[in-house]
Amino acid sequence: MSKQRPVTFNHNPLLKRELPAWRPRFVLLALLGCSLALVGRAAYLQGINNAFLQAKGESRYARVIEVPATRGRITDRNGDMLAVSTPVRSVWAIPSDAKLEPADTRKLAALLEMNVAELNDRLSSGRDFVYLKRQLSPDLAERIAELKLPGIHQQQEYRRYYPGGEVTAHMLGFTGVEDKGQEGIELAYEKILAGAPGSRRVIKDRRGQIVEDVESIRPPREGEDVVLSMDGKIQYLAYTALRDAMQEHKAKAGAAVVLDARTGEVLALANAPTFNPNNRSNLTGAQLRNRAFTDAFEPGSVMKPFIVGMALERGKVKPSTVIDTAPGRMTIGTATISDSHRMGALTVAEVIQKSSNIGTVKIALQFSPDEMWHLFEQLGFGAPLNLGFPGETGGRVRPAKSWRPIEQATMSYGHGISMSLIQIARAYMVFARDGELIPLSLTKVDGLPSNGRRVFSPQTVKEMRAMLETVTEAGGTATRAHVAGYRVGGKTGTALKIEGGVYTKKYVASFVGFAPASNPRLVVAVMIDEPTAGGYYAGTVAGPVFSRIMEGSLRTLGVAPDKPLAPLQLARKPGEVATATQARENM
Amino acid sequence: MIRFDALLVALVVASALGVVAAQHHARKLFTELERQQARAHGLEVEWGQLQLEQSTWAAHARVEKLAREKLGMRPPVSAQVIVVEPQS
Numbered sequence: 001m002s003k004q005r006p007v008t009f010n011h012n013p014l015l016k017r018e019l020p021a022w023r024p025r026f027v028l029l030a031l032l033g034c035s036l037a038l039v040g041r042a043a044y045l046q047g048i049n050n051a052f053l054q055a056k057g058e059s060r061y062a063r064v065i066e067v068p069a070t071r072g073r074i075t076d077r078n079g080d081m082l083a084v085s086t087p088v089r090s091v092w093a094i095p096s097d098a099k100l101e102p103a104d105t106r107k108l109a110a111l112l113e114m115n116v117a118e119l120n121d122r123l124s125s126g127r128d129f130v131y132l133k134r135q136l137s138p139d140l141a142e143r144i145a146e147l148k149l150p151g152i153h154q155q156q157e158y159r160r161y162y163p164g165g166e167v168t169a170h171m172l173g174f175t176g177v178e179d180k181g182q183e184g185i186e187l188a189y190e191k192i193l194a195g196a197p198g199s200r201r202v203i204k205d206r207r208g209q210i211v212e213d214v215e216s217i218r219p220p221r222e223g224e225d226v227v228l229s230m231d232g233k234i235q236y237l238a239y240t241a242l243r244d245a246m247q248e249h250k251a252k253a254g255a256a257v258v259l260d261a262r263t264g265e266v267l268a269l270a271n272a273p274t275f276n277p278n279n280r281s282n283l284t285g286a287q288l289r290n291r292a293f294t295d296a297f298e299p300g301s302v303m304k305p306f307i308v309g310m311a312l313e314r315g316k317v318k319p320s321t322v323i324d325t326a327p328g329r330m331t332i333g334t335a336t337i338s339d340s341h342r343m344g345a346l347t348v349a350e351v352i353q354k355s356s357n358i359g360t361v362k363i364a365l366q367f368s369p370d371e372m373w374h375l376f377e378q379l380g381f382g383a384p385l386n387l388g389f390p391g392e393t394g395g396r397v398r399p400a401k402s403w404r405p406i407e408q409a410t411m412s413y414g415h416g417i418s419m420s421l422i423q424i425a426r427a428y429m430v431f432a433r434d435g436e437l438i439p440l441s442l443t444k445v446d447g448l449p450s451n452g453r454r455v456f457s458p459q460t461v462k463e464m465r466a467m468l469e470t471v472t473e474a475g476g477t478a479t480r481a482h483v484a485g486y487r488v489g490g491k492t493g494t495a496l497k498i499e500g501g502v503y504t505k506k507y508v509a510s511f512v513g514f515a516p517a518s519n520p521r522l523v524v525a526v527m528i529d530e531p532t533a534g535g536y537y538a539g540t541v542a543g544p545v546f547s548r549i550m551e552g553s554l555r556t557l558g559v560a561p562d563k564p565l566a567p568l569q570l571a572r573k574p575g576e577v578a579t580a581t582q583a584r585e586n587m
Numbered sequence: 588m589i590r591f592d593a594l595l596v597a598l599v600v601a602s603a604l605g606v607v608a609a610q611h612h613a614r615k616l617f618t619e620l621e622r623q624q625a626r627a628h629g630l631e632v633e634w635g636q637l638q639l640e641q642s643t644w645a646a647h648a649r650v651e652k653l654a655r656e657k658l659g660m661r662p663p664v665s666a667q668v669i670v671v672e673p674q675s
Contacts, residue, residue, distance in 0.1 A: 233647060240648075560670075
């Protein structure tokens with residue numbers, strides 16, 4: 001051993017470790033265990049169960065956004081807008097975030113056209129979400145956004161506008177706040193108009209900008225436009241004529257229909273009372289009613305031409321056959337029917353011209369109930385037209401087996417049977433179309449329909465037209481339904497109303513007719529419910545409305561006159577003007 | 588050998604930078620596309636609003652009122668109508 005022994009503190013007994021041998025091993029094992037657990041967890045998250053975390057991560061910046069589809073427009077046959085959806089904004093607030101300065105509150109209230117108190121009231125509500133105002137114009141919304149108020153937000157919505165207002169209200173119907181059809185065409189063509197919103201997945205950066213289109217989940221399907229058969233001008237004419245007549249006669253309600261006899265298109269359909277679809281607060285059921293489609297009424301004498309037509313068709317009578325209607329009363333079973341006044345012996349043509357109930361009943365009773373029922377069925381009475389319009393009625397025609405003779409008699413002049421105005425208008429197409437009935441259409445039709453159904457022969461119709469023309473001529477029941485320059489045929493109907501199964505003293509006045517009689521182009525039907533002033537006979541109430549609508553419509557469509565205007569002038573060469581007599585020779 | 592490695596590293600770096608640049612470019616283009624689509628949509632909306640405005644100005648009721656009251660127009664009475672027939 002050397003002298004210089006290094007000092008080894010190891011051997012210092014004070015420092016001598018006297019640890020049990022298991023302790024370092026234990027610590028080592030514990031550390032190893034921990035790190036193994038970490039490695040295992042990491043491997044689990046990274047390798048085995050990584051889908052969950054990846055999805056979580058992606059959701060921090062990937063978003064599914066909805067791509068809105070706009071609702072299709074509705075236009076008239078000339079392409080004029082009748083219904084357009086345009087974006088509007090709704091302003092909403094999170095009340096707990098909206099801590100506004102009084103000055104800001106005043107500014108906001110002024111823009112929203114609200115009371116400051118009302119606004120404060122909404123902003124202090126305990127809910128998480130309150131609408132401050134819905135459906136604001138984009139300009140206004142922009143100015144509100146510029147205030148940059150905390151807790152005040154906006155969302156985009158669509159609002160439907162109807163430039164035609166009350167003129168087209170019943171035909172178009174309207175949509176709800178969610179832009180879904182609720183009435184009229186809006187409901188009937190909901191599937192076509194609505195479209196479907198699409199959606200796509202995108203990645204947004206932290207400023208909210210879309211940086212990448214991940215996938216298009218569903219492309220939006222834009223709503224398709226619907227082109228109606230309606231002619232805006234004719235619709236306006238029909239509506240104003242009806243509205244004026246309603247005021248003049250202080251009537252409860254009214255409806256008018258204009259049909260194109262060549263194509264079966266509905267050119268106009270007006271109802272009164274009406275409503276403004278752009279502002280639908282304080283609506284009543286009476287205003288919303290589309291009477292032409294949904295209300296069945298007893299048509300009265302408007303039915304007579306069909307019975308006479310059938311009698312001509314079967315050779316039972318000729319227009320010149322004389323029928324004795326004296327003494328103006330007739331008893332069938334226990335009931336008595338009568339004419340408005342005594343008319344004596346009438347030809348069949350005069351029965352139509354003067355609208356004799358007894359004459360018509362005498363013709364009708366030559367048929368069996370089955371034969372009459374079959375005629376009604378062929379004319380489309382008793383079953384809805386199925387145009388897809390909501391709430392369409394088919395009217396009421398009882399089965400022939402249950403008819404008593406008196407019922408068969410009254411049905412021939414339009415009592416004990418009911419139908420809607422549009423059904424009557426359509427049935428009159430047989431007189432306007434040489435005996436054929438075609439389906440009606442609410443949308444524009446290209447070309448002429450070929451699926452007609454024959455009810456009367458052209459010869460019968462020719463004779464009927466001549467008879468119906470006499471109704472508007474001197475001696476007829478509706479001289480005020482005549483139209484200057486055109487030959488017009490039609491029939492009046494003045495029916496008593498039933499309320500609770502009993503006939504009342506209230507009337508429904510109607511007129512259905514066609515023009516020009518030489519080659520009918522239009523069928524117009526007018527119905528005025530409960531006229532209380534200025535007479536109640538159809539000739540004086542509904543006749544002038546018919547005349548006004550028919551005259552304006554024929555002029556709008558540019559239909560050539562088939563009767564000389566008195567005095568009519570014909571321009572053939574510049575400077576030379578022909579007289580009415582020459583005009584007739586030239587036709 | 589080392590030179591070759593350095594070359595490869597340089598290529599990898601260059602390619603990586605290229606990817607980044609392309610990605611950036613794609614994003615810029617996409618943002619532009621978004622902007623244009625939004626603009627197209629906005630124009631569509633504006634068109635609808637203009638159509639609406641047009642049909643409000645051209646409403647039959649308004650035209651009739653103007654024609655009658657401001658311009659003093661009225662439908663012709665039959666004596667004023669001259670029918671022009673095509674020469675047959």
